[in-house]
Amino acid sequence: MNIEKKIAQNVVEVVKKLYNADFEANKVLVQQTKKEFEGDFTIVTFAFTKIAGKSPEIIGQEIGAELLKINENIENFNIVKGFLNLILSKNQSISLLNEIVDNQDFGFIKATENSPLMMIEYSSPNTNKPLHLGHIRNNLLGYSIAEIQKANGYKVLKTNIVNDRGIHICKSMLAWQLFGNGETPENSGLKGDFLVGKYYVIFDKEYKKQINELISKGLTEEEAKKSAPLILDAQKMLFAWENGDKEVRELWQKMNLWVYAGFAETYEKLGVDFDKIYYESDTYLVGKQEVERGLAEEIFYKKPDGSVWADLTSDKLDEKLLLRADGTSVYMTQDIGTAKLRYNDFPISKMVYVVGNEQNYHFQVLAILLDKLGFEWGKSLVHFSYGMVELPEGKMKSREGTVVDADDLIAEMIDTAYQTSKEIGKFNELTENQALETARIIGLGALKYFILKVAPVKNMTFNPKESIDFNGNSAPFIQYTHARIKSVLSKAAENGIVLEKCANNLNINEKEKFLIQLLGQFPNTIREAGANFSPALIANYCYDLSKEFNQFYHDFSILKEENPQLKNFRLQLCTAVAQILKNAMGLLGIELPDKM
């Protein structure tokens, strides 16, 4: 049991004894004492005024005195208004430090045979264009959430549903047939996803031309959009695809493979991966079957034109289309099919969808539909919704060419990291290969941290003109802190210092004590980040810890400390900070270099 829980438990006992009242342990507020006050943990005593019928100060006095008797870790206390500040013994801090150094996985809960399985879907790209900044946020959040849930003891499966069919890919295919002149990634040197994206743009351009021509001939915009030859051909192609037309299927396969190769490269650069990939071309038919079943069981209904609908008015929502009049499936149909397949494949107890907040409504509906279809897990699905990434001028628009491509951004970040590092002389003692690797870690770290430190629900602004920060609250700052610690530790090793457990009776200072207690907060931070699906909590914890350590680093000597026991202690403290930073940043998918 950790110290906070124990204190809370003690308070319950004390309250029972003093005031003869029952109080739940999880309602006792025990928090790390703020730096400006003396103490390690603080109990808010306002909560007990009604029970005790006394002033918060007196209650603090009384509880404090009793706690002193029953908890040997509590050495003293003080009271400021309604706040009872407990001062823990230095022994407690030192044994906590020993525990952290001893346990490489401090704060992590290991999954067992019986742990529940959480499946996390993220990324879910369309196959008609390259990944952009918005996808980066999705991928980073998805990966990080998966790591955080693993650390919370879940078995985790990362999955991706690839939107590989539909009118969008037909548009690229058609444009490539008409204007491609046999261009391939091999003969053009273009990355596969960019090549396919290029023809998607060409389709759009040509389509617009046709629309404008038709409008000038007197059609309304609406009519022109529907009757332009290109869109008709694309629809024809989709129909042919659905009917298994050999030629169309072959072209489809070929171009999708180009895209997958491109995506694989981007995923690898980003450091994200998947345990199981689903393709909509495999799941949409299953979805249709499920909808047919729902129709047969009168959960859904058919309109005169033949289209199938779900009536959600009893859930205060609208009607929802599930199958078009011509029998083809829509987005929702596919998601039902995908869910069915997944639950057939794995013993999932919780399903998480990492998808942008523009689809809040969609997932609200999906949960209800799955529930209606009799899937017990439907209602409990989690839509991990996140806000959009905006540019200073507003949303990214492909038409205006303001889309920030993932690959470009990654390359730019790494390049900036390389230039900056070189300028300030960080690479003087590194080989070129080491320098490149370090720049990769720093550039990518800066990008990941910049995105993950923001609370997921919020829209965030990204300014491509101002490069992402390498100072202050940033990954490079944390990486730098880690590198410094590693440097101190390796110097200690060079000097033949062998670290051992810290003795209990050391006279450590307040800053050191605070640092240890902060390290002790790591398990709580993981629990909270898991419960709230918030990598941002981890990011900000890493920053706090790094900042705290940097101050410590400046104020106290480590290697030059003359008392050998104290030197050992401080080196152990360094070890613990480095270890926690590495584990915590690992939850964000951010690497920490030993040198920089």
Next chain:
RNA sequence: GGUUCCGUAGCUCAGUUGGAUAGAGCAACAGCCUUCUAAGCUGUGGGUCAAGCGUUCGAAUCGCUUCGGAAUCACCA
């Protein structure tokens, strides 16, 4: 118009189940490299937590109203 989300310093953002004097970074200004890595440290200035009302011993946090912004309400995925 209905629904959902957001609004905290000039800018970008933290602020944990309601708790102490609302915090960082960037930008500005002033210091600190003969001392374990200056991507660092110290200090100064900067706030009606969008506005109002309410609940509470206590509200940036909870509730209601108003204002501002975004998303969605597609036979697009």
